[in-house]
Amino acid sequence: MDFSELLNRQTKQYSDKTAIIFRESRVSFKELRDASFKVAAGLSHLKISRSEKVAIFLPNIPEYIFSFLGIYLLRGVSVPLDFMLTEEEITNFIRHSESKVLIAQEKRGIGFNNIRSKCPTLKKIIIFGQSGPAISGKEGFLPWDGFLKESQSSSLSAEVNEKDHSSIFYTSGSTGHPKGVLLNYGHLKNPIECFEYFLSLTDKDVLMCAGVPFSHLGGLDHLLLMLYFGVTLVLMERFQPLEFLKNIEKHKVTLFCIVPSMYVAVLSLKEYDKFDLSSLRYAVVFGAPSSPVLLERFHKACPNAYLLNGWGMTETSAPNTYLPTGTNTKEIPNTGKFPPGTEAKLVDDKGGPLGDEKDGELLIRGKCVMCGYYKEPELTKQAVTKDGWLCTGDIARRDKLGRYAIVGRKKEMIKVSGEIVFCPEVEEVIHRHPKVGEVAVIGVPDKLRGELPKAFIVLKEGENSSEEELRYFLREHLAHFKIPHYFEFTSELPKNRVGKIDKEKLRQG
Structure with missing residues (x-):
């Protein structure tokens, strides 16, 4: 990307137009x-x-x-x-x-x-x-x-040389060991091309960065979209649910991108249904598997908006998948297609290809894949194959229409007496219970069965429930080995800076 040319061109076209709204300044x-x-x-x-x-x-x-x-x-x-x-x-x-x-x-x-x-x-x-x-x-x-x-x-x-290095984003991912993801100037085009392919943004749109840190690629994406499409960016220093709703109403926001836990925080507000969200054209959820129940609740407040579920990694100069606009809302959770120029495939534990409706590790190849981990050649070799396939560590499933559903991380796959349990699947079902606000499921070691699921539950404000009540509910929807063996009720779940639930802290106790 040529930022000099882009800044000069957009200034010539939009000189006095507001590029950034931050608090009361423009x-x-x-x-x-x-x-x-x-x-x-x-x-x-x-x-x-x-x-x-x-x-x-x-x-x-x-x-x-x-x-x-x-x-x-x-x-x-x-x-x-x-x-x-x-x-x-x-x-x-x-x-x-x-x-x-x-x-x-x-x-x-x-x-x-x-x-x-x-x-x-x-x-x-x-x-x-x-x-x-x-x-x-x-x-x-x-x-x-x-x-x-x-x-x-x-x-x-x-x-301008697109292969020049542009950024080092430090990310611990699911390993806990910080790695410097090295990107080049060509990679900075990827978020723009992805949004251009899946959405129909114009310079009339108003984009909100709802506290997604600029230290994460998802934060930088907001800057790139603002500059390329000539949209106004409403910038929040940190995510605050009430301020988030006020900004949508006040500034007529048309697009935002937040993680599932932020939706939970917004929907838990008593004032939630008092705000006018009719300006929204797109509401994007990314960063973790999302609950259909949550998305449907949010969609009632902005029925004209398209809800899009995104997937991507820093290593793939995210984002990479969305469902194109016009798709039925009920189909959205965890599904998407890849844009032209990005290849995807599913493989089994031995690296063999898998067909449709099979669960396997998602591999990505294309210009979106990172240059590598900075100063970490061995880690880079482990992550990217000789022929350019990035091993994402995500378990996915592809349907007959070529849409990919993220089932969970490899690390979130629990083996209970030889049976495979995906934590996000269990979380999604628990989320359906009307008293549950947030949930996180992890695997805990068990000498007899290998691992057992454990659920951490945050109830909605003013609600009371019990382990017995939840077990009874889950028996109708899950096989017995998928039902958590342990339940822990808590007032809140640990989150990282992006707002995703920090399961490493839960595992560490």
Whole structure:
């Protein structure tokens, strides 16, 4: 992608149109372009050039977007870091990525002096926020405003090569071991092409980033869609269910992308049905298997909107599948087709091909597949075959129409006395119980049967239930070996930064 050409073109067409709404402030497309070029000029002044790494440690604010684009204008490599990271984690990622500059907002518990002293490649830390002026003149530090004042050029650009590396996204996936997913500039086209294929976006649309962190590829996707389609982006620093609904009504939002647990939080609000959601054209769910019951409840409030279930991974420059618009809502949960240019197949445990209506590991091949794991050649070889197939670790099923349904992760496949149980299948059935708000199912070791399912249940507000009541309900819908052996009622389930249920924490107890 040529970000210089794209920013200039969109500014020429949409100059004074609002590009970003953040709280009570607005940023026009012209202001977006100018700020991005200033960041690029400032980084150039700090001797940042093609393929050099710049880390970003900011919450979801407009300056994160300016930083991304400034790096991309120089054909540098962005290293977005989650704002929830500890000082030790930030240090490890900067050392691993060999970042030369860090753009950051000060945060309690984070010692940037310590980080700089432990990272030999880190030459400068740019501090955004109220404390910025206090570090003016301090060796190795620059306040954000001072950084921008030194940036005067408005015509910076670099030769475009789609194979140049663009980003390193650190993801632990389901392994718990952080890996740096290396993407190139060609990969940044994938979310745009996918949305262009499955949806009909226009410059009249209003897109909301409902707290999906920019440190995740799903967050960056919002920036790319805003810029390419000329839509207005409503930016939330963090997900707040009530604020989410207020924003839809106030700004006439037409599209958002959230994970299933966010739907749960929205639907649990007493005020939920008091908001006007009629502006919605698309409501996207991604990141985890979704409950048909939840989607149907939400759809009642916006019957004219298409509900789309998305699938993708950082390793496949997500997203990758949706059902095309116009599909019956009842068919949506966990199903989708791949766009042109992406191949998919299912294989058994030995790598042999599987036909329709069979459960197997999903393999992906195409231009969407990552360059590899940064500095991890052995991990890359394990993940990507010699002929280019990415082993996703997801178990899927394909129907006769070529649609794929994600059944669960390999790690979420439990063997109970030799019988296969998929945790998402059990969760979906438990979700149907009218008293259940949230649920997570994991496998726990058992000496006699290998593993047994355990369900963690969050009841809806004001509801009471028991293990016996749920067992009685499940007997009507599940084979006996799929019914959880253990039930634990809890007030909340642990979540990661994207809002997905953190099953690793549940397994660790």
